[in-house]
Amino acid sequence: MSLETIKLTVKFKLKTIPDGLDDFFQTYRGIVNFLITHAFENNITSFYRLKKETYKSLRKEYPELPSHYLYTACQMVTSIFKSFRKRKKKGKAKGKPVFKKEVIMLDDHLFKLDLEKGIIKLSTPNGRIQLEFCPAKYHERFKDWKVGQAWLVKTPKGVFLNVVFSKEVEVREPETFVGVDLNENNVTLSLLPSGEFVQIITHEREIRTGYYVKRRRIQRKLRTGRKRKELLEKYGERERNRLIDLYHKLANKIVEFAEKYGGIALEDLTEIRESIRYSAKMNGRLHRWSFRKLQSIIEYKAKLKGVRVVFVNPAFTSSLCPVCGGKLSPNGHRVLKCSNCGFEADRDVVGSWNISLRALKMWGVTVPPEGQPMKTGGWKVIRYNYFTSSKSSE
Numbered sequence: 001m002s003l004e005t006i007k008l009t010v011k012f013k014l015k016t017i018p019d020g021l022d023d024f025f026q027t028y029r030g031i032v033n034f035l036i037t038h039a040f041e042n043n044i045t046s047f048y049r050l051k052k053e054t055y056k057s058l059r060k061e062y063p064e065l066p067s068h069y070l071y072t073a074c075q076m077v078t079s080i081f082k083s084f085r086k087r088k089k090k091g092k093a094k095g096k097p098v099f100k101k102e103v104i105m106l107d108d109h110l111f112k113l114d115l116e117k118g119i120i121k122l123s124t125p126n127g128r129i130q131l132e133f134c135p136a137k138y139h140e141r142f143k144d145w146k147v148g149q150a151w152l153v154k155t156p157k158g159v160f161l162n163v164v165f166s167k168e169v170e171v172r173e174p175e176t177f178v179g180v181d182l183n184e185n186n187v188t189l190s191l192l193p194s195g196e197f198v199q200i201i202t203h204e205r206e207i208r209t210g211y212y213v214k215r216r217r218i219q220r221k222l223r224t225g226r227k228r229k230e231l232l233e234k235y236g237e238r239e240r241n242r243l244i245d246l247y248h249k250l251a252n253k254i255v256e257f258a259e260k261y262g263g264i265a266l267e268d269l270t271e272i273r274e275s276i277r278y279s280a281k282m283n284g285r286l287h288r289w290s291f292r293k294l295q296s297i298i299e300y301k302a303k304l305k306g307v308r309v310v311f312v313n314p315a316f317t318s319s320l321c322p323v324c325g326g327k328l329s330p331n332g333h334r335v336l337k338c339s340n341c342g343f344e345a346d347r348d349v350v351g352s353w354n355i356s357l358r359a360l361k362m363w364g365v366t367v368p369p370e371g372q373p374m375k376t377g378g379w380k381v382i383r384y385n386y387f388t389s390s391k392s393s394e
């Protein structure tokens with residue numbers, strides 16, 4: 001057993017936008033940009049130093065502003081400046097960063113959230129105000145979670161409070177790791193001790209193709225203008241929502257399979273640059289966004305069930321033989337064969353199998369050779385088709 005923290009950001013949409021909030025966004029943005037200039041000119045990446053050197057003058061200029069806003073602005077600026085410096089080193093940024101967003105960062109002194117009553121109490125330069133938010137059913141789930149930082153964000157769709165919730169969960173010692181191989185149209189799980197591989201057909205490709213065709217149609221009909229932009233955005237959002245909905249259902253299924261074994265292994269996507277196979281996978285319409293999104297959903301759902309999640313290096317997971325470590329070569333459509341031991345399997349099976357093996361190795365477990373009668377085909381693939389793509393996306 002060990003404790004792990006889960007963090008999730010939840011959006012709360014404000015029912016009405018209080019008077020003066022627009023001015024407040026502007027004031028805060030002004031403070032942030034003042035701080036960026038100061039950090040930039042003096043090369044400051046330390047929150048404490050930035051606060052120390054600017055607090056007095058800002059306090060004087062904004063006497064009505066609760067002082068914690070100055071702290072959060074310093075916090076935002078140190079992270080903005082740090083990431084700017086990183087990008088600059090890589091030659092990806094120049095000049096001085098400018099903050100243009102309508103975002104105000106809050107800490108726990110600046111707001112109180114009442115989930116039951118559906119209100120947010122917010123400290124402002126005009127005193128404490130009460131804001132009502134649109135209730136949603138899933139908000140209930142966060143009743144016993146800890147409230148952390150938050151951001152007030154103005155978007156064309158209204159003003160939102162994005163709150164980070166955290167929860168400590170007990171994660172148990174895994175018996176083994178279910179390797180999860182994500183692909184554009186299927187997810188393959190290796191349930192090694194049982195000799196079974198589960199392949200869940202996701203139909204993600206069909207969903208994406210459907211929206212792709214739709215977008216092309218709009219682009220052909222409407223060459224320019226606001227209508228075109230609006231329609232493209234509308235369908236873009238629908239596609240994202242549809243995919244997120246699918247990812248939640250998919251993640252539930254994956255965690256259901258993994259619960260028995262206590263562990264899940266996913267590919268570490270921060271290492272994708274080194275993997276040829278991954279960049280090829282990423283190039284198509286399957287974006288990084290999808291992979292990361294689905295992984296993050298699997299990760300927190302797993303932890304909530306006490307299932308351990310580990311990330312493994314994805315390089316060559318589908319080109320090395322899981323039985324002998326030899327090199328695999330294509331042998332027909334999606335089938336790979338080992339030139340060393342003769343092992344042959346579907347590439348998704350190989351992928352999820354290797355992911356499992358890497359997680360076990362990371363965990364310090366050596367896989368006994370007798371655990372591999374599987375070489376001679378002592379394993380099977382079970383396909384599931386839980387989801388359909390037939391649901392109209394209109």
Ligand SMILES: [Zn+2]
Binds near residue numbers: 322324325338341343
């Ligand atoms: Zn082999």
